Amino acid sequence: MNRSIRDADAGSAVVAPGRLRQEVFDTRRRMRIGGVFYLFGWTLLVAYSPLGSVYPVHALAVAAAFLVLAVLRVVVRPALDNERAHPRWLNLQWGIVFATAALWGVASGLVMLDARFAAANVPILLCTVAYATACAHTLSMRRGRALACLTLVYLPALCVTWRVDAGAGPAWALLVYFAYLVLALVSSHREYRLRLDLDEELRIQRDRFETLSRLDALTGLANRRHFSEALDAEVARAHVEDQPLALLIVDIDHFKRFNDTHGHVAGDLALVAFAQRLREQLGERGVQLARVGGEEFALLLPGLRADAAAVLADRFRVDLGTSPLPLVVGADAVRASIGVADLLPGEMGEAMYLRADRALYRAKAEGRDRVVCAEG
Numbered sequence: 001m002n003r004s005i006r007d008a009d010a011g012s013a014v015v016a017p018g019r020l021r022q023e024v025f026d027t028r029r030r031m032r033i034g035g036v037f038y039l040f041g042w043t044l045l046v047a048y049s050p051l052g053s054v055y056p057v058h059a060l061a062v063a064a065a066f067l068v069l070a071v072l073r074v075v076v077r078p079a080l081d082n083e084r085a086h087p088r089w090l091n092l093q094w095g096i097v098f099a100t101a102a103l104w105g106v107a108s109g110l111v112m113l114d115a116r117f118a119a120a121n122v123p124i125l126l127c128t129v130a131y132a133t134a135c136a137h138t139l140s141m142r143r144g145r146a147l148a149c150l151t152l153v154y155l156p157a158l159c160v161t162w163r164v165d166a167g168a169g170p171a172w173a174l175l176v177y178f179a180y181l182v183l184a185l186v187s188s189h190r191e192y193r194l195r196l197d198l199d200e201e202l203r204i205q206r207d208r209f210e211t212l213s214r215l216d217a218l219t220g221l222a223n224r225r226h227f228s229e230a231l232d233a234e235v236a237r238a239h240v241e242d243q244p245l246a247l248l249i250v251d252i253d254h255f256k257r258f259n260d261t262h263g264h265v266a267g268d269l270a271l272v273a274f275a276q277r278l279r280e281q282l283g284e285r286g287v288q289l290a291r292v293g294g295e296e297f298a299l300l301l302p303g304l305r306a307d308a309a310a311v312l313a314d315r316f317r318v319d320l321g322t323s324p325l326p327l328v329v330g331a332d333a334v335r336a337s338i339g340v341a342d343l344l345p346g347e348m349g350e351a352m353y354l355r356a357d358r359a360l361y362r363a364k365a366e367g368r369d370r371v372v373c374a375e376g
């Protein structure tokens, strides 16, 4: 898991989509308003030194650049649903942040070098320390990039302080604080990665539970809950595309007797073998094969009318007799009754299911081991 962030830092796109999406979300949230503070800091040092009157055009140009960069941070939005655009957006956003940090570092360093603007030194140092601290704590999504930002903001002021201050005390203090910031960045990056790992683990668990909640544990087919949703979706699609849709409900005959005679375990194995036979013979034709009850299965057949679906169903039924399921020695061949319905104009999935179920009921009532089509 950790590899993905390292890869991302190296510019590779090998990052799990969920993680990348989260990183984009965090980057947006953490970087959005940061540019405004640089503009504020620059305004402060222009206001507290003669910089504005000595170099009015330069001072204004730098302020305009900070303003543009601050606005860009806000207006360049990520398309959260377009995962392929995420790496590009991240690079762009980091580019804006690098430009802001470099502009602050160079501009503030040059101002500090000029003795005429000494009054600006204290605001510059305070702002520099504040921005660097923010870099270390809020840009921890990418360690390397955040370190580069931190250095761009901090290093010019540190170097100039070292040069102009005879006692070097403030420079040492700045250096020690820089070391602290690097350590803080490393630690907050580790915590960030840990959080991503936990989030991803939770996402995987949630997806696993979601899948399990839609599966029948015994046969591995979809369960009734999943089938009901698929039925509604297929019915809606069939209506929109004006295509036929058939539904089979397949029920094993006298399964209680089978259980009573051969035991529940043999019954379970029979259900598994029955599901397997359905899968092999009808699974390819149907979009959705599910176990919807104890010994009851359902299958949707898009593009088929009831008569064509009944032909398939009867072939399956006859095959159960001619090629019995491989079951416990001595067990009679498992037989099944099948109800068939096709979609009527404007009909809802529930109503279609009810008609197929009634057809199945008739098949049972008429003696079992047969296919009956629903009345329209």
Ligand SMILES: Nc1nc2c(ncn2[C@@H]2O[C@H](COP(=O)(O)OP(=O)(O)OP(=O)(O)O)[C@@H](O)[C@H]2O)c(=O)[nH]1
Pocket: 218, 251, 252, 253, 254, 255, 256, 257, 259, 263, 264, 265, 266, 267, 268, 271, 293, 294, 295, 364, 368
């Ligand atoms: N072994 C096993 N039996 C199950 C399972 N689920 C349901 N059954 C059994 O399936 C039987 C269904 O009985 P009935 O509803 O009377 O149906 P039937 O005996 O097949 O009779 P008809 O459907 O009318 O032909 C019951 O005995 C249930 O205990 C299961 O997961 N495993």
